[in-house]
Amino acid sequence: MVDLGNLMKEIRKAIELVKGFDSALLIHHDDADGITSAAIMVRTLEELGLSVKPICLEKLFEETLSLISSQPYDLFIYVDIGSPHSPLIADKLAGRYALILDHHNPKEIKCANLINLNPELFGFSGERDASGATMAFLFSKEALGSAYGELAALAVIGSAEIPGKLGGLNAIALKEGIKAGKVKAVEGRRGIEYLVNLEGAWKSYKTISRDLTALASVGYYRGGPLKALKALTEGGYHTLSREISYLEELRRKKLREVIKLISKGGLRELKFVQWFHVGDLLKGLGSKTIGTIASYLSYRPSLIKSNKYLLAAMNYERIIPGLGEIKGKYSKFSARAPLTLRERIGSGDAPPIASLLEPIARAFNGFFDGHDFAASGLIPRGSEGNFVEAVDLELSRSL
Ligand SMILES: [Mn+2]
Known part of the structure; x- marks a missing residue:
């Protein structure tokens, strides 16, 4: 109530x-x-x-x-x-x-x-x-x-x-x-x-x-959050339009590069999972970018398999602007359910993404959180492949 x-x-x-x-x-x-x-x-x-x-x-x-x-x-x-x-x-x-x-x-x-x-x-x-x-x-x-x-x-x-x-x-x-x-x-x-x-x-x-x-x-690593915040609290929002267009164009350009990468063998397939790691391709861009790209791909059955869990990864920066540097080295993962899989999760025939990945990520000293069709997390550098294999193994047990 x-x-x-x-x-x-x-x-x-x-x-x-x-x-x-x-x-x-x-x-x-x-x-x-x-x-x-x-x-x-x-x-x-x-x-x-x-x-x-x-x-x-x-x-x-x-x-x-x-x-x-x-x-x-x-x-x-x-x-x-x-x-x-x-x-x-x-x-x-x-x-x-x-x-x-x-x-x-x-x-x-x-x-x-x-x-x-x-x-x-x-x-x-x-x-x-x-x-x-x-x-x-x-x-x-x-x-x-x-x-x-x-x-x-x-x-x-x-x-x-x-x-x-x-x-x-x-x-x-x-x-x-x-x-x-x-x-x-x-x-x-x-x-x-x-x-x-x-x-x-x-x-x-x-x-x-x-x-x-x-x-x-x-624009996370280029002072974007503070510029946005200042514009809303002190004014000057209209002066940001060029930077916004630049960042949106940059993201589109990076998306094209990722598509090229995965269509040239960068997409690795297991039984229930498909995944790719872009390394430093998105360096300098906030780590939400890999999530936006994964979302885009999850709606494109010509580029990925529509019935397999999609995991996309990038190297994660250790600097947190204004705060300092974290000790661990991580890869940022974004997970998405493509269209066909989404229906199966919705009807209870396949496990929801967040509840599937949370415990496995924890077992690798990383973490994951999110929702049924989309989630993200950090996995220690060097364990990415083992993590993905563990996810595939868990799915082969439960499906
Ligand atoms: Mn919110």
Whole structure:
């Protein structure tokens, strides 16, 4: 049962907590929802008198958490990231405090120093009812009142990753955005569409979302996340269009190179799994890029086998901009279910990707997380082939 009253009560508790500090480390995800969540929080926290240092993360795991906990802050705020890792976050607090505003599947944890504000913990769906940015906006609205209606427009952009009409908690941000004159709902060719006013220009929330994601994720190692965040908090979004086009073109060029690689024997096939490793081909681009490429391929039965699990890998950089360097050497893996396999997973005839790969990755001292048809993770360098073979072996047992 949904419990908005209790959620608001917890939000007020979080506001009281935050007001007790004069600075915070703000950890956010590298897609449009992560960027808009962070922008809402930067504006809100600064209004509450805190100085904020933002850190954009592609993935949250043990090693990144160690780097975060070594930072000289007493308050850590996670947006659009963190809920699935709340026990690990709590473990590393050492008497300090954390606030999580996220919509990814949460792990419940009792820790007096940690507040985990996730729609799922209050009867809402994290996949449908609230984006990370909406959770940040609910915090902001309660802390600042409706005077900051333009922050609602940012929440609407963050919610573009949720398909269809905005409902649930997302509708609260939508309503505020419309009231502030920053959002319009229009009837598009494929149903309802939302337009957001950014610096005087009306644009589709989906277009802005796609552009912010390209800037922050493809441009992850080129300062993209900070540029995107600054544009949304201080203005200047229109000056980024050339860089966004450049990054989108770069990604298309790299996709063509990957297609060439796999059609020239780079795609290795096992009984149930097909996989490839691009090595350093995507060096300098954020590691989400391999996921975008794997998604594209999963819809192309002329390039890959439609009934086999698709695993795509690239070398993972050890530098986390603004944070430091992790110790381990990893390959980033993105796994996708191509069309035919997707039907079999849907009907229960084949194991869902995340639950298949999580335990195997762990056995190789890596990790995996995600959903039924798509997941990603890190596997220690040197064990990639053995990992893939172990996946194939597990499938030959269960299929
Ligand atoms: Mn999100």
